[in-house]
Amino acid sequence: MKSYQGSLPGFDFLGFNIRQYPVGKYHSRRGYKTLIKPSKDSQKVHYQRLRQIIDKRKAVSQDDLIAALNPIIKGWSNYFSSVCSQKIFNRLDELVYHKLCRWAKRRHHNKSWQWISRKYWKTIGNNHWCFASNDFDKKYKLFNHAETKIIRHTKVKGVASPMDGNLIYWSSRLGKNPQMPRSKAFLLRKQKGKCNKCGLYFLQGDRLELDHILPKSNGGTNRRDNLQLLHKHCHHSKTRKDIQNLVINTGTHDKGCTTEERSEGKLSCSVLQTSRRGDSSA
Ligand SMILES: [Zn+2]
Incomplete structure (x- = not known):
């Protein structure tokens, strides 16, 4: 836009300058685009x-x-x-x-x-x-x-609303939700709502399980940096591979495996319950 009666185009608001700029000559879309900058x-x-x-x-x-x-x-x-x-x-x-x-x-x-x-x-x-x-x-x-990393604001999708009971969408977006365990909401945000094994987005109603990236039987901890969220079936196939690797490495299927299985079972149970509760509220 052009200046009008001596005043510059655009306006300042809370330290930001909001102004429309003409798009370049060789852009596919003609017209103007709005840019927000520090004033x-x-x-x-x-x-x-x-x-x-x-x-x-x-x-x-x-x-x-x-x-x-x-x-x-x-x-x-x-x-x-x-x-x-x-x-x-x-x-x-x-x-x-x-x-x-x-x-x-x-x-x-x-x-x-x-x-x-x-x-x-x-x-x-x-x-x-x-x-x-x-x-x-x-x-x-x-x-x-x-x-400083410049991170653009992502708009809320379509008709999504915090009241719609879509726990996975809102936990992935905000990293917290009163109806979801804190660790799970944190991991959903960290993984951007995707399963770390198959790379697909989690959908409402999917069964999610907490997995130890380095199995506990191999010395893995319960710390957040050793945890990830997986689909139930992805978790099963990963655990099967972990056990196979352990058997190959040690030659026996020792007690460590069973403790890993049990502890993961315990974690996933709590996750499942909350997701069911979330579904029922939806
Ligand atoms: Zn998966």
Whole structure:
């Protein structure tokens, strides 16, 4: 859109700028598309705040400066992590970098730039320009705006409603549901509503079971990172394979197997009961 009577196109709301942009000449769909970005005012206020923090801390150690800057950068970036912010994040990182260069040069005005850059910027992973005092501990590394993952909001599907009793859809979406055990809802969200063995989406009415990725008989734990949700039939075939592997490895079908079977049976029972309860409420 074009500016009208001196005012810029689009409008600002809660720090976001909402504006329609004409789509490119070679796009299949002509017309306009709406983009939401961090507004110019909020960028300005944020950068002013960072500048003030750096200016006030001319003589403090690098660790203290990083500790003062990190929470503000993280908070601001997280607030804008669901809209078109990538270019703005990159630009802000560049501005902060130049400001920190001036901060470092002021402290050592009789040293060379090579010496200063080696003192204050370290190589961590593939990034050769990390403002950090220590290349081993991430605690003392300046957080970059661009490190924030941009995750777009997913709209609720069609006519779905939290009252419709579709436990699997709502647990996968929110990671919690009062009618579902917390561990199961957490795993549904982690697995994005899919079975880890066959890769198919869980549907309402499917029988889900908790499985130990590394069987308990092989030293697997009950921790969340060793648990996954599977269809009942997928779980059965996986357990059968686990037992076969164990028999091949040890040569015997020892007691460990039966304890694994029993404990999994116990877990899956609780899951099944809740899913039945969910179905009945639907
Ligand atoms: Zn499956």
